[in-house]
Amino acid sequence: MGEPLTFHFDVDGDNFTSAGEASLSMKKNLRQLGISPEIIRRVSIAMYEGEINMVIHAGGGTADVTVHSDRIEILLADRGPGIENIDLAMREGFSTAPENIRNLGFGAGMGLPNMKKNTDSLVVDTALGVGTTIRMTVLI
Amino acid sequence: MTVSDLSKQSGFRSLAMPFPDREVSGVYVGDLLSWVMGRANEGDLWLTIMTNVNVIAVATLTGVSAVLLCEDCEPDSELIKLATEKGINLLVTDKKIYEACLFVGEALS
Numbered sequence: 053m054g055e056p057l058t059f060h061f062d063v064d065g066d067n068f069t070s071a072g073e074a075s076l077s078m079k080k081n082l083r084q085l086g087i088s089p090e091i092i093r094r095v096s097i098a099m100y101e102g103e104i105n106m107v108i109h110a111g112g113g114t115a116d117v118t119v120h121s122d123r124i125e126i127l128l129a130d131r132g133p134g135i136e137n138i139d140l141a142m143r144e145g146f147s148t149a150p151e152n153i154r155n156l157g158f159g160a161g162m163g164l165p166n167m168k169k170n171t172d173s174l175v176v177d178t179a180l181g182v183g184t185t186i187r188m189t190v191l192i
Numbered sequence: 193m194t195v196s197d198l199s200k201q202s203g204f205r206s207l208a209m210p211f212p213d214r215e216v217s218g219v220y221v222g223d224l225l226s227w228v229m230g231r232a233n234e235g236d237l238w239l240t241i242m243t244n245v246n247v248i249a250v251a252t253l254t255g256v257s258a259v260l261l262c263e264d265c266e267p268d269s270e271l272i273k274l275a276t277e278k279g280i281n282l283l284v285t286d287k288k289i290y291e292a293c294l295f296v297g298e299a300l301s
């Protein structure tokens with residue numbers, strides 16, 4: 053692979069019943085590129101959790117994926133409320149998801165831990181009232 | 193055992209079966225989506241009572257062999273349409289999750 057390939061997605065914040073579109077189409081893209089199933093699984097699960105979080109907690113955002121020869125980078129950016137305490141948010145079981153969202157099966161507080169588990173690096177940059185940027189790397 | 197054989201043997205009703213020959217290699221039970229996302233293995237049969245469309249995204253990304261909706265949960269019509277579109281095998285049963293598990297355990301052993 054020569055030049056890195058980039059993919060951009062706008063993540064709609066209004067509709068959490070169709071959320072996951074960006075991750076599902078990224079999964080397809082990676083399959084077409086011949087990336088191994090295990091890497092595809094890790095990338096698409098981590099991206100899905102981040103995508104859902106932007107929809108549920110931040111009113112949407114953007115996802116940019118760059119496929120390098122040795123790694124895949126996922127950049128998620130939103131202008132939501134920010135995360136007050138990131139150490140707490142990273143803990144399994146911590147969730148501020150409201151009742152109507154929990155009824156859909158979200159709110160286990162496992163999204164960020166899943167993102168960490170499935171990536172080789174995860175960096176969160178967040179500020180209250182400004183937004184959240186998450187950069188994840190999966191080594192190929 | 194394939195999804196199609198399991199469906200025939202068990203009487204689990206098929207709502208969508210785009211890949212009847214997929215092998216059921218294990219079982220996972222859960223309703224909290226990101227819990228399932230973190231724990232279900234590729235090829236598992238996923239038993240749940242969740243019926244909204246997010247189930248399809250989770251099933252696609254985890255690579256489960258089929259989703260079995262238990263306890264007579266009525267799926268959104270959108271769910272069935274999406275399962276067909278995205279290539280997810282979708283079954284339904286009126287059995288309680290525990291009873292469905294016993295049945296599947298027996299069938300797979």
Ligand SMILES: Nc1ncnc2c1ncn2[C@@H]1O[C@H](COP(=O)(O)OP(=O)(O)OP(=O)(O)O)[C@@H](O)[C@H]1O
Pocket residue numbers: 101105106108109110130132133134135141142146147148149157158159160161162163164165184225226227
């Ligand atoms: N993009 C974001 N903007 C603002 N807050 C966020 C964002 N992502 C996560 N959070 C906060 O971090 C908490 C933990 O996130 P995590 O994904 O682990 O759990 P959850 O989304 O609440 O539940 P689950 O992912 O299990 O469905 C959230 O409840 C929310 O308070």
Ligand SMILES: [Mg+2]
Pocket residue numbers: 101104105159162163164226
């Ligand atoms: Mg989450």
